[in-house]
Amino acid sequence: xxxxxxxxxxxxxxxxxxxxxxxxxxxxxxxxxxxxxxxxxxxxxxxxxxxxxxxxxxxxxxxxxxxxxxxxxxxxxxxxxxxxxxxxxxxxxxxxxxxxxxxxxxxxxxxxxxxxxxxxxxxxxxxxxxxxxxxxxxxxxxxxxxxxxxxxxxxxxxxxxxxxxxxxxxxxxxxxxxxxxxxxxxxxxxxxxxxxxxxxxxxxxxxxxxxxxxxxxxxxxxxxxxxxxxxxxxxxxxxxxxxxxxxxxxxxxxxxxxxxxxxxxxxxxxxxxxxxxxxxxxxxxxxxxxxxxxxxxxxxxxxxxxxxxxxxxxxxxxxxxxxxxxxxxxxxxxxxxxxxxxxxxxxxxxxxxxxxxxxxxxxxxxxxxxxxxxxxxxxxxxxxxxxxxxxxxxxxxxxxxxxxxxxxxxxxxxxxxxxxxxxxxxxxxxxxxxxxxxxxxxxxxxxxxxxxxxxxxxxxxxxxxxxxxxxxxxxxxxxxxxxxxxxxxxxxxxxxxxxxxxxxxxxxxxxxxxxxxxxxxxxxxxxxxxxxxxxxxxxxxxxxxxxxxxxxxxxxxxxxxxxxxxxxxxxxxxxxxxxxxxxxxxxxxxxxxxxxxxxxxxxxxxxxxxxxxxxxxxxxxxx
Ligand code: ATP
Ligand code: MG
Numbered sequence: 228x229x230x231x232x233x234x235x236x237x238x239x240x241x242x243x244x245x246x247x248x249x250x251x252x253x254x255x256x257x258x259x260x261x262x263x264x265x266x267x268x269x270x271x272x273x274x275x276x277x278x279x280x281x282x283x284x285x286x287x288x289x290x291x292x293x294x295x296x297x298x299x300x301x302x303x304x305x306x307x308x309x310x311x312x313x314x315x316x317x318x319x320x321x322x323x324x325x326x327x328x329x330x331x332x333x334x335x336x337x338x339x340x341x342x343x344x345x346x347x348x349x350x351x352x353x354x355x356x357x358x359x360x361x362x363x364x365x366x367x368x369x370x371x372x373x374x375x376x377x378x379x380x381x382x383x384x385x386x387x388x389x390x391x392x393x394x395x396x397x398x399x400x401x402x403x404x405x406x407x408x409x410x411x412x413x414x415x416x417x418x419x420x421x422x423x424x425x426x427x428x429x430x431x432x433x434x435x436x437x438x439x440x441x442x443x444x445x446x447x448x449x450x451x452x453x454x455x456x457x458x459x460x461x462x463x464x465x466x467x468x469x470x471x472x473x474x475x476x477x478x479x480x481x482x483x484x485x486x487x488x489x490x491x492x493x494x495x496x497x498x499x500x501x502x503x504x505x506x507x508x509x510x511x512x513x514x515x516x517x518x519x520x521x522x523x524x525x526x527x528x529x530x531x532x533x534x535x536x537x538x539x540x541x542x543x544x545x546x547x548x549x550x551x552x553x554x555x556x557x558x559x560x561x562x563x564x565x566x567x568x569x570x571x572x573x574x575x576x577x578x579x580x581x582x583x584x585x586x587x588x589x590x591x592x593x594x595x596x597x598x599x600x601x602x603x604x605x606x607x608x609x610x611x612x613x614x615x616x617x618x619x620x621x622x623x624x625x626x627x628x629x630x631x632x633x634x635x636x637x638x639x640x641x642x643x644x645x646x647x648x649x650x651x652x653x654x655x656x657x658x659x660x661x662x663x664x665x666x667x668x669x670x671x672x673x674x675x676x677x678x679x680x681x682x683x684x685x686x687x688x689x690x691x692x693x694x695x696x697x698x699x700x701x702x703x704x705x706x707x708x709x710x711x712x713x714x715x716x717x718x719x720x721x722x723x724x725x726x727x728x729x730x731x732x733x734x735x736x737x738x739x740x741x742x743x744x745x746x747x748x749x750x751x752x753x754x755x756x757x758x759x760x761x762x763x764x765x766x767x768x769x770x771x772x773x774x775x776x777x778x779x780x781x782x783x784x785x786x787x788x789x790x791x792x793x794x795x796x797x798x799x800x801x802x803x804x805x806x807x808x809x810x811x812x813x814x815x816x817x818x819x820x821x822x823x824x825x826x827x828x829x830x831x832x833x834x835x836x837x838x839x840x841x842x843x844x845x846x847x848x849x850x
Contacts, residue, residue, distance in 0.1 A: 230630075231637070233634060234630055237633070238646065238648060241649045245266065246264075247265075252490050252678075253265070255490065255494060256489045256529065257286065257287050257291055258486075260281040261280060262278060262279045263278060268674075268675045271674060272691075272702055274487075274675035276463070276490070277490070277678075279461070280461070281459040282462060282485060282486050282489065283363075283457035283458060283459055284357075285324060286361075287529055288357060288528035288529050290457065291531075293317050293318055293321050296317055296531055297316060297318035299317055300314045300533045301320045301528060301533060301534070302320065302353060303507075303533060304349065304538070305535065305536070305537050306537075307538070307539035307540070307548060309397060309428070309430075322452075323350075324354050324357045325455050327354050328358040328455040330450050331358055332455065334389055335388065336359075336362065336364050336388055338364065338460065339363065339365065340364045340387075341386060341387040341468065342359050343368075343369060343389070344356060344366055344367070344391050345368075345378060345390060345391070345405060345409060346368075346392060347393055347397070347403070347538060348536055349393070349536075351443075353536065356368065356467075356520075357524075360467070361455060361458065362458050363458040365465050365466065367387065367468040368467070368469065368514055369381050369470070369515060370513060370813075371398075371405065373834065375408050380834075382421065383417055383418050385480065388422065389421050389424060390409060390421045392405050392424070393405050393406065393425065393427070393430075394406050394428055395428065395430035396428075397430070398540070399540050400543070406425060409423065409437070423439065424441045425440050426443040427444065463485070464485045465483065465484060465685075466483050466484060466485045467482075467483050467520070468483075469483070471621065472812075472835060474819075475723065479690075480685035481517075481621055481623075482681055482682050482684065483623060483681060486678075487679050489525075491623060491624050492525045492526040492529050492623075492679065493529045494648070495521075495526060496508075496526045496527070496530045497530075497632050499624075499628050499647065500562070501589060501631035502530060502559060502560050502632075503532070505533075506532050507532065507534075507556055508526075508527045508535070508562070509534075509535040509537070509553065509556075510534070510535075510562040511549055511567060512562070512564070512813075514536075516620075517620040518562065518564075522562050523535075526624075535558065537549075541571075546570075547579070547581065547582065549563075550581075551582055554584060557586040558586055559588055561587060561591070563590070564592060564594040565592050565595045565615075565814075568592060569751055572774070573775045574775060576604070580608060589611060589612050589613075590605070590609060590612075591615075592605075592613065592615055595815050595816065596722065596738045596742075597641065598641065598745040599641035599746070602640040602641055612629075614638065614644070615641075615642065616628035617708075617718070620681075621680065621695070622679070622681070627643040627650075627718050628643055628644055628645075629645070641742065642713075642717045642718060642719050643718060643720065644717060644718070645716055645717065646718075649677025649678070652670060652718070653670075653672070654670060654711070655703075659699050664712055664713060665714070667736060669705065669707075669710075669724055670708045670718075671705055672704040672706065673701075673703055705724075707725065708723055709723065709727050709736045721736025721737070721739060722738040722818075723737075726822075727757075728755065729757065729764045729765050730757070730764065733796050735757075737755045737756065740753075740789055740793070740797055741754060741755050741769075743788055743792040744771055748774075748777070750771055750773060751772045751777075753771045754769070754770045754808050754818060754821055757822070758825050758826050766800040766801075767798070768799060768800065768803075768849070769801070770802075770805050770821065771785060771805065772808060779804065785802050786802050805848050807838070808821070808841060808845075809833075809836055809837075809841035809842055810837045810838075811836065812835055817830075820833055825849050
């Protein structure tokens, strides 16, 4: 059977014989008590996976491995910020998680209570996540780059009983004052104030006492050697809340269950990422994002693999840092974002090729459209398959992907390949009619969503139904992304629905224009938006970032590249060469902010922006 046939067979089964398929996958994890049913879908669109089953994530991610692989490294922590490296075995992880769980119990945290984790990329962050799920508490990790108000709104939404933070963190060699930011955030909180546990790393942050704060080091000392039995919770019990990136507006608190989440993680590691127990996974993301939750923490540990936790920037001390870690630790699978690769592309392939990367089998990229040129460039530099995978905080694991574990199908540059198991994908046009091959439309998923996907929006079932399931005649899950598939069933994401540009009746995905611009050898990155035009409906304005040592082309030359590749209709009216683009902290171009500025409007509140100076860059360009 070819890889293609093996995939088709499994995929069809995951849709046509859904329950049997997931029943089989569920055997990859330990159940304390078997589930009553595989799926309860009596109340659409709420899918309850494996109800009645009792299990525990921490037991599956830690305890289960101690007997078999207690001495194996679970976590390799590398910090280029505080210049430290640490290996933590599964046995040591078990010890630390138990002590932390014991401390949580002492602080009065119980099943269903929320714990907000606002920590830098340090092993204690993973320990805290696991300690929460061990006792049935629900964690909500907030990305360390968020400032006071973003933090306050998440505290208000999740109303945690406890916040775990550090005195500070480091980012690019500069101090990030975690505790002072939390202190400021707490002042703006409207719900009952949570208790605060502080990990003092001895960083040079301004002194800032918080009333009633608990010092972690002295508190945990009282729990040395303590063991806490895992609390067996129902499969449908919430394990965590994680807010979406906020690229398009108010973040949504994605609630994830316990059993379905684990089954999804474990089988995705096996089939998609192709990582076996004992192997090494490196996801160059942050635990504050879904990629970090899924592929730094849960999937590798549930698999009994070794995970690399990296604190620092991908280009510091130099752009070769990640590749030196791949060589040193024998990384088998690397996961990062197109943005990180485009940054490397700007600096040159020699940073990659000078290292011995023989352990690396596959690289995965997600988070933003991966343009064909970057896909080709990095594939040639690495000489291994590079897999684009498309998913969302909401789903927790890929909607569209190729399958390294199953045996890769042909890879097409620019395409995240095909639907993942359990995702019954559909494309709709503006009237809601279902589309066939080669026509652009909104990407939807026919529910029930597979295991691992969000169970609801935290505390707001109505918003969940309204936001995701109310845009089509039939009840379908909306991804809010614009896509197309070719005659071979390969998907291409064209951008977000909201960003679609309508020029004289032609609907263009932002991706199409950006993709064309990126084929020019001098172009590192591009962003396109459609500004209002009385005559044509919309006009295209493009912003281009050049390669570091490129001979600058003229705007006209770049506009013509687009005209040649897509047609005159897509030729940008204005094209600006800029030093950088406004992005979220997770590396996504904030097109709505660029559009607002290009139309002379105020971009509004952007709590997730990486560097607000980039807004001025756009302002100056369009002046
Ligand atoms: P918010 O929903 O709060 O506006 P967000 O959509 O950026 O923020 P995430 O869940 O982090 O939050 O990102 C998911 C989105 O990222 C997808 O819906 C899609 O637009 C984009 N995306 C992710 N992976 C890919 C990919 N491989 N190709 C193209 N786009 C991708
Ligand atoms: Mg989104």
